[in-house]
Amino acid sequence: MVNHRGSSLMKNVSTNKSIYRRQSPRAIALYIFLLFALSIFFFVFNAGNIEEEQFNPISVQITDEELWDPPSSRGLRPCAHRTLKYIGSHGSDRYLTVNCNGGLNQMRTGISDMVAVAHIMNATLVIPKLDKQSFWQDSSAFSDIFDELHFIATLQQDVKIVKELPKELEHVPQARKHFTSWSSMGYYKEMTQLWNEYQVIHVVKSDSRLANNDLPLDIQRLRCRAVYHALRFSVPIENLGKELVDRLRTQSGKYIALHLRYEKDMLAFTGCTSGLTGAESEELRIMRENTKHWRVKDINPTDQRKGGFCPLTPKEVGIFLRATGYPPSTLIYVASGEIYGGDARLSELKSYFPNLVFKETLATEEELNAFANHATQSAALDYIVSLESDVFVPSYSGNMAQAIEGHRRFLGHRKTISPDRKGLVKLFDELERGKIRISTFSELVWQMHKNRKGAPRKRKGPSPGAKGKERFRTEESFYENPYHECICSPKGV
Numbered sequence: 318m319v320n321h322r323g324s325s326l327m328k329n330v331s332t333n334k335s336i337y338r339r340q341s342p343r344a345i346a347l348y349i350f351l352l353f354a355l356s357i358f359f360f361v362f363n364a365g366n367i368e369e370e371q372f373n374p375i376s377v378q379i380t381d382e383e384l385w386d387p388p389s390s391r392g393l394r395p396c397a398h399r400t401l402k403y404i405g406s407h408g409s410d411r412y413l414t415v416n417c418n419g420g421l422n423q424m425r426t427g428i429s430d431m432v433a434v435a436h437i438m439n440a441t442l443v444i445p446k447l448d449k450q451s452f453w454q455d456s457s458a459f460s461d462i463f464d465e466l467h468f469i470a471t472l473q474q475d476v477k478i479v480k481e482l483p484k485e486l487e488h489v490p491q492a493r494k495h496f497t498s499w500s501s502m503g504y505y506k507e508m509t510q511l512w513n514e515y516q517v518i519h520v521v522k523s524d525s526r527l528a529n530n531d532l533p534l535d536i537q538r539l540r541c542r543a544v545y546h547a548l549r550f551s552v553p554i555e556n557l558g559k560e561l562v563d564r565l566r567t568q569s570g571k572y573i574a575l576h577l578r579y580e581k582d583m584l585a586f587t588g589c590t591s592g593l594t595g596a597e598s599e600e601l602r603i604m605r606e607n608t609k610h611w612r613v614k615d616i617n618p619t620d621q622r623k624g625g626f627c628p629l630t631p632k633e634v635g636i637f638l639r640a641t642g643y644p645p646s647t648l649i650y651v652a653s654g655e656i657y658g659g660d661a662r663l664s665e666l667k668s669y670f671p672n673l674v675f676k677e678t679l680a681t682e683e684e685l686n687a688f689a690n691h692a693t694q695s696a697a698l699d700y701i702v703s704l705e706s707d708v709f710v711p712s713y714s715g716n717m718a719q720a721i722e723g724h725r726r727f728l729g730h731r732k733t734i735s736p737d738r739k740g741l742v743k744l745f746d747e748l749e750r751g752k753i754r755i756s757t758f759s760e761l762v763w764q765m766h767k768n769r770k771g772a773p774r775k776r777k778g779p780s781p782g783a784k785g786k787e788r789f790r791t792e793e794s795f796y797e798n799p800y801h802e803c804i805c806s807p808k809g810v
Contacts, residue, residue: 379642383642384641384642384643384708385571385707385708385732386732387729387730387731387732387771388730388732388770388771388772388773389730389772390729390730390773391773392806392807393730393773393800393804393805393806394729394804394805394806394807395541395545395727395728395729395803395804395805396538396803396804396805397538397541397542397545397546397727397803398538399474399535399538400534400535400538402535403535405436405474405475405476406435406436406439406440406475406476406477407477408439408440408441408476408477409439409440409441409477410441410516411438411439411440411441411512411516411517411518412440412441412442412443412479412482412483412486412516412517412518413431413434413435413438413440413441413442413443413517413518413520414443414445414446414482414491414517414518414519414520415427415428415431415442415443415445415446415519415520415523416445416446416448416519416520416521416522416523417445417446417447417448417523417524418448418522418523418524419448419524419716420448420692420693420696420716420717421462421693421696421697421700421717422696422700422716422717422719422720423523423524423716424445424447424448424523424524424693425544425548425720426524426525426544426716426720426794426796427445427522427523427524427525427526428445428523428543428544428548429540429543429544429548429796430523430524430525430526430527430540431445431520431523431526432472432475432476432539432540432543432547433527433536433539433540433543434496434505434520434526434527435476436475436476436536436539437502437505437506437536438505438508438509438512438518439509440476440518441476441477441478441479442476442477442478442479443478443479443480443481443482444459444460444465444468444469444478444479444480444481445459445523446459447459447462447693455690455691455692455693455694456691457691457693457694460551461551461691461694462550462551462554462693462694462697463548463549463550463551464549464550464551464552464555465480467547467549468547468548468549471542471546471547472542472543472547475539475542482517486516486517489516489517490515491515491517491518491519492511492514492515492517492518492519493519493521494508494511494518494519494520494521495521495522496508496520496522496526497526498525498526498786498789498790499525499526499527499528499529499786499789499790499792500526500527500528501528501531501532502532502533502536527540527795528789529776529789529792529793529794529795530776530778530792530795534802537795537799537802537803538802538803540795540796540799540803541727541799541802541803544724544796545724545727545803550697550700550701553687554688554694554697554698554701555701557680557684557688557698558697558698558700558701558702559701559705560680560684561676561679561680561698561701561702562701562702562705564679565648565650565674565679565702568648568674569648569672571648571707571708572647572648572649572650572706572707572708573638573643573647573648573649573650573706573707573708573709573710574649574650574652574702574703574706574708574709574710575634575649575650575651575652575653575710575711575712576652576653576699576703576709576710576711576712576713576717576718576721577628577631577634577651577652577653577656577666577712578628578653578711578712578713578715578717578718579628579630579631579653579656579657579658579662579712580653580654580655580656580657581601581604581655581657582604583628583713583715584601584628584657585601585602585604585605585608585611586605586608586611587621587626587627587628588601588602588605588616588617588618588621589618589621589622589626589627589628590618591618591622591627591630592630592632593657593658597657597658598618622742623739623742623743624739625737625738625739625740625741625742626738627713627738627742628712628713628738629712629713629736629738629741630662630665631656631662631663631665631666632662632665632666633712633741633745634666634710634712635665635666635667635668635669635670636669636745636748637736637741637762638669638670638710639669639670639759640755640758640759640762640763641734641759641762641763641766642759642763643670645669645670645671645672646672647670647672648672648674649670649672649673649674650674650675650679650702650703650706651663651673651674651675652699652700652702652703652717653699654692676695676698676699676702696717699717700717700720700721703717703721704721704724704725704728706731707731707732708732708733708734709721709722709725709731709732709733709734709771710733710734710736711733711735711736712736713738714735718735719794719796719797720796720797721733722735722771722797722798723794723795723796723797723798723799725771726771726773726798726799726800726804727799727803727804730771730772730773731771732770732771733770733771734766734769734770734771735766735769735770735771736766736769737765737766737769740765741762741765744758744761744762744765773800773804774798774800775798775800775801776792776793776795776797776798776800777792777793777798778792778793779791779792
């Protein structure tokens with residue numbers, strides 16, 4: 318029996334070998350082709366499932382109202398009016414001259430602070446000089462960016478403002494002051510002693526010269542009148558900005574304004590290199606080392622990212638917005654400077670949201686020529702489009718993000734989604750490692766951000782354990798959230 322089975326087995330093997338030898342090269346080629354086609358089919362099928370899950374990520378039904386409607390303002394309203402106790406400062410023969418530093422939004426908040434300081438010190442404010450020396454290298458004057466006459470007229474009951482220092486005072490000795498950051502009302506009352514020796518005080522820097530909290534109500538509201546009412550952009554900027562908004566509305570009705578803070582200077586400043594090539598990382602390191610006030614010892618890109626101190630990458634923004642429920646057809650206006658990595662890096666965002674637009678694609682070349690080589694004026698266009706958007710999303714909580722969020726809160730708590738970067742980084746990494754599915758990721762993102770959409774809330778205090786100047790530095794900016802002084806209930810003062 319054993320021999321019989323062995324004989325049968327050998328016969329079968331011999332037969333199979335004979336059949337295999339009889340197969341033609343054409344049959345073998347066809348067999349290989351069919352195997353290859355079958356593999357492609359399974360790959361496409363599975364890729365389709367991944368794409369379907371990725372682009373329909375949230376399991377709960379999200380309505381248009383949830384995506385686009387602003388949060389409830391709970392009956393709150395803007396209130397930058399003067400109280401009955403307010404006494405305006407009508408100026409004197411004492412003058413405050415100011416050199417503004419920084420970009421558009423640092424200048425806006427700095428000018429507003431200086432309006433309040435001039436009021437406190439009973440000084441006549443000379444129209445501030447704008448920063449022409451720093452990174453932005455913008456030669457714009459005050460009147461190129463802001464409506465100068467409107468600024469003076471709007472604040473005439475608060476502070477006397479003049480265009481130029483009187484000729485007879487141009488060469489008199491001046492007190493050149495670096496006013497202490499985040500200073501109180503009492504500090505500036507003490508500074509009035511300078512008037513005993515000087516008729517002109519020159520302020521070298523304007524940003525963050527006033528405390529965020531514990532200032533008199535009328536001083537806080539004066540800051541709001543200055544930044545939200547008086548600092549209107551110049552007519553050419555206002556006109557083109559509103560035209561861009563109209564064109565966006567014509568295209569889609571609703572749109573998201575994304576402040577994509579992924580420029581070379583921001584990445585160098587923060588030391589963030591996630592997703593960059595080795596050459597790009599080295600370029601940013603050299604740039605940071607060569608910029609004196611950007612140097613940070615032993616900066617660790619991984620720790621920066623995990624701590625939530627890095628701007629979201631274009632790819633991360635795309636994943637985040639899809640996870641919050643916005644469909645691929647959503648119109649997104651990208652407010653930013655030149656994105657580091659150019660089109661290649663933007664394509665990572667565009668793969669999630671193909672309908673991206675920029676001011677360069679909305680406006681004609683002729684319309685933008687007037688603002689060429691003027692980064693601050695160009696940023697003002699982005700400011701207007703972002704302010705008027707249905708939803709505003711900043712990828713980083715820098716000066717522009719804070720300024721626009723505060724302005725939108727003042728105007729009635731327009732929807733602003735503030736990404737929790739620290740929380741998101743953890744989820745991004747888990748998603749990348751396959752520890753969670755995209756649907757789970759989306760549920761977690763949705764829950765994480767349900768209370769980060771611009772609803773009314775109190776201004777945040779200092780970081781726990783912060784002391785001295787660090788305490789003031791870590792407080793939430795007054796201009797990021799002017800509640801409660803400039804946002805009142807219907808029965809507010």
